[in-house]
Amino acid sequence: xxxxxxxxxxxxxxxxxxxxxxxxxxxxxxxxxxxxxxxxxxxxxxxxxxxxxxxxxxxxxxxxxxxxxxxxxxxxxxxxxxxxxxxxxxxxxxxxxxxxxxxxxxxxxxxxxxxxxxxxxxxxxxxxxxxxxxxxxxxxxxxxxxxxxxxxxxxxxxxxxxxxxxxxxxxxxxxxxxxxxxxxxxxxxxxxxxxxxxxxxxxxxxxxxxxxxxxxxxxxxxxxxxxxxxxxxxxxxxxxxxxxxxxxxxxxxxxxxxxxxxxxxxxxxxxxxxxxxxxxxxxxxxxxxxxxxxxxxxxxxxxxxxxxxxxxxxxxxxxxxxxxxxxxxxxxxxxxxxxxxxxxxxxxxxxxxxxxxxxxxxxxxxxxxxxxxxxxxxxxxxxxxxxxxxxxxxxxxxxxxxxxxxxxxxxxxxxxxxxxxxxxxxxxxxxxxxxxxxxxxxxxxxxxxxx
Ligand SMILES: Nc1ncnc2c1ncn2[C@@H]1O[C@H](COP(=O)(O)OP(=O)(O)OP(=O)(O)O)[C@@H](O)[C@H]1O
Ligand SMILES: [Mg+2]
Numbered sequence: 001x002x003x004x005x006x007x008x009x010x011x012x013x014x015x016x017x018x019x020x021x022x023x024x025x026x027x028x029x030x031x032x033x034x035x036x037x038x039x040x041x042x043x044x045x046x047x048x049x050x051x052x053x054x055x056x057x058x059x060x061x062x063x064x065x066x067x068x069x070x071x072x073x074x075x076x077x078x079x080x081x082x083x084x085x086x087x088x089x090x091x092x093x094x095x096x097x098x099x100x101x102x103x104x105x106x107x108x109x110x111x112x113x114x115x116x117x118x119x120x121x122x123x124x125x126x127x128x129x130x131x132x133x134x135x136x137x138x139x140x141x142x143x144x145x146x147x148x149x150x151x152x153x154x155x156x157x158x159x160x161x162x163x164x165x166x167x168x169x170x171x172x173x174x175x176x177x178x179x180x181x182x183x184x185x186x187x188x189x190x191x192x193x194x195x196x197x198x199x200x201x202x203x204x205x206x207x208x209x210x211x212x213x214x215x216x217x218x219x220x221x222x223x224x225x226x227x228x229x230x231x232x233x234x235x236x237x238x239x240x241x242x243x244x245x246x247x248x249x250x251x252x253x254x255x256x257x258x259x260x261x262x263x264x265x266x267x268x269x270x271x272x273x274x275x276x277x278x279x280x281x282x283x284x285x286x287x288x289x290x291x292x293x294x295x296x297x298x299x300x301x302x303x304x305x306x307x308x309x310x311x312x313x314x315x316x317x318x319x320x321x322x323x324x325x326x327x328x329x330x331x332x333x334x335x336x337x338x339x340x341x342x343x344x345x346x347x348x349x350x351x352x353x354x355x356x357x358x359x360x361x362x363x364x365x366x367x368x369x370x371x372x373x374x375x376x377x378x379x380x381x382x383x384x385x386x387x388x389x390x391x392x393x394x395x396x397x398x399x400x401x402x403x404x405x406x407x408x409x410x411x412x413x414x415x416x417x418x419x420x421x422x423x424x425x426x427x428x429x430x431x432x433x434x435x436x437x438x439x440x441x442x443x444x445x446x447x448x449x450x451x
Contacts (some may be wrong), residue, residue, distance in 0.1 A: 008033040009185045012363040032377030035187050038181045070163060073111035076261060077104070079297070080232060082244050082253015085112075085164065087203040089252065090196055092170075092224065094210040100263055101209050103135065104234065105166050107267050110137040114163025117156065121148040121172030121182075123133060124434060129424060131351055135267040148182065149193050152173045154198065162204065167195070169209040170224075192227055223271040225249065236263070237356040243401025244357070251410030257297030274304035275413055278355045284383040288375030290449070291386045291415070292367030293406040294359050300402065302386065304354040307366060307371035312348045313354055324368065325360055332369055332391060339421045340369075340442050342376055362390035363400040366419065370449050377448040386410040387419040387449060399423035419445055 002102040008017045010033055015026035025042050069084030078084050085091065089302045096103045102123075108402045110132075116139075120128055125146050132138070150173055159167060167173060173191045174182035181187070192208065208228065227232050229251040236243035245259035254376050260271040271277060281303055282289065288307040293300045305324075311317065321329045329351055349372060353359050366389035374381045388406055390398040398408075403424040410418045411434040421427070422438040439445040 001409055004179075005038055006035050007038045011185055013254075014185055014189075016288055019285055034184065036184050038186065056354055070112060070114055073113075074104075074108050074259075074270065076259030077108055077245065080247050080250075080253075080257045080259040081230065082247075082250055082257070085205045085207075086229065086252045087163075087205060088199050089229040090192070090199055090206045090208060090227070090276040091230040091232065092208045092228040093232045093234055094212050096212055099234050099236055100261075100268060101234055102131065102168055103263075103267055104245070104261070105168065105207055105209065106131060106137055109136060109142055109164070109166060110139040112141070112377075113298075115141045115143065115160060116164045116166065117143045117145060118166045119145045119147055119153055119156075119163035120166065120168045120172075120275050121146075122168060129407075134265065137267075147202055148172050148174060154194070157198065157204070164205045164207065165357040166207045167209065167361055169211055171211050184213050188224060189227075192224055196227060197329060199255075208259065218436065240356055241276060242355075254297055257299075274299075275409060278303040278357065279413070281354070282383075285380060287378055287380055288371050290374065290381045291383075292364045292369040293386055293388050293409055294361050295402050298405075300406045301357075302409055302413055303357060303359070305367045305371045306352045307368070307375045308350040309344070309372060309375040310348045310350075312346055317352075318345060318348040320349075321351045322349055322354065323358045324364075328365075329368070329392070332365060333440065334371060335391055335393060335395055340373065340446060342387070343359070344372070347376065355382075362398075363388045363406075365389065365391040366397060366442075366445055370446055373446045374450055377450065381449050382417070382451050383421060384416040385449045386417070387413045387445065389419065389421040389439070389445070391442055397421045397439050397441060397445060402427070403427055407431070407434060407436060419448060 008020050010024040010026065013022050014023060015029035018377050023388045024032055068087055070087065071084040072078055094099055107143050109118055125144050127157065128144050140334055143160055143162065147153055154281045169181040170188055170191060174187050175190050178186060178190055181376045181415040195206045198204065230247065233248050233250040234243060235245045239265045243261045243263055247255045247257060249255060260274045262271050278358055290301055290305050293302050319329060333344050333349060337344050351368060358381050367389045369391055370381055370387055375401060390400055399421045403420055407418055415434060417437060419437050419439055422440040425438045428436055439448065
């Protein structure tokens with residue numbers, strides 16, 4: 001009898017160790033090591049079989065056209081993918097439990113013109129059918145397989161020859177020739193690499209659904225994210241009905257694009273005009289609220305920045321930022337204090353990007369500063385203004401990108417004034433519906449917008 005070798009593998013980053021450790025030396029997470037079999041007799045035999053036929057091609061001679069992409073026919077989904085599913089690629093979709101991953105892929109599957117094989121390891125065929133009836137999904141090309149064993153899935157793929165295979169979820173799949181339980185690092189890695197080999201040789205598209213851990217990372221090792229071509233994150237606030245699909249990694253498209261959906265009982269519907277949603281609950285007559293425009297990929301989105309400044313009775317004032325970088329907030333507070341003369345050092349500052357969005361673009365700096373100033377001084381921001389601009393450490397307003405698009409969006413939503421950095425004026429055409437006001441420093445901008 002050969003001895004079965006085991007190793008301890010970190011379920012977060014895939015770090016391997018011969019003995020158990022409480023804390024992973026690689027990713028520093030606690031209690032993530034689990035014992036896994038790495039080399040059984042079966043595996044040894046497997047590794048003895050080597051592939052020796054390969055083809056080297058000249059780059060010039062490889063044919064590829066952009067129109068090859070398989071459209072999901074959900075515009076928002078296609079946009080995030082960079083124009084559709086690339087044949088031979090693997091897409092990983094991660095998201096919190098119940099956020100709507102299965103719903104999204106099912107709706108896409110029914111609209112894709114190719115054959116789709118939906119493999120579910122979590123639900124039975126009947127449950128899938130129930131969901132399909134609720135979503136009004138009915139397609140000739142939609143095949144369902146309730147299975148967790150990779151061998152069977154591969155056989156079904158060969159029989160049906162689908163253009164797209166959906167695996168819901170990768171954590172439930174397992175290969176019979178490995179002795180590890182489903183969901184372990186080895187199983188996830190092996191199942192994914194088998195699917196990847198098939199995808200690359202047959203040009204089928206594989207969509208994997210992945211669970212996320214408590215911290216919001218895709219469960220299983222980081223390696224999974226390296227192997228796949230595209231990593232999409234499906235996120236949303238539990239208490240809001242809209243969901244955001246974001247690309248974290250995309251070998252075939254921009255990672256800045258987002259897709260916005262609205263969740264109903266009949267499924268997800270696309271949000272064509274996100275600015276309207278983000279501004280729909282705006283209270284125009286409160287202090288500390290300013291509207292700005294942020295670029296999400298190629299689209300400008302108008303959103304509301306909210307600030308609340310209160311006196312701090314204790315020595316240590318609190319600063320809380322939701323949806324905005326905390327360090328950036330600290331910098332802007334320092335600039336406001338020093339360059340605009342606002343006394344903020346003894347004040348609690350709470351900042352919120354309304355609607356649960358996360359923004360990491362410098363163009364929203366100006367709106368952040370104006371909303372803080374508004375709350376501190378108890379003066380409203382004029383609700384007909386949109387403001388964009390990066391704030392420099394000297395209190396100057398620096399130029400930003402895509403100014404024309406941002407102005408157009410503000411104009412479209414009926415705003416009558418927009419404040420922009422003076423250096424951007426060169427690239428702005430003449431306007432009739434919206435007044436474009438250039439500013440060069442923070443104090444002037446604050447004076448212009450506060451009533
Ligand atoms: N009858 C219904 N009416 C309205 N919304 C519903 C209904 N049924 C389900 N939903 C919505 O669909 C969500 C579940 O969607 P889905 O099963 O696609 O999520 P999931 O991300 O695949 O979840 P899991 O991680 O458990 O597989 C629920 O959280 C709920 O918001
Ligand atoms: Mg699901």
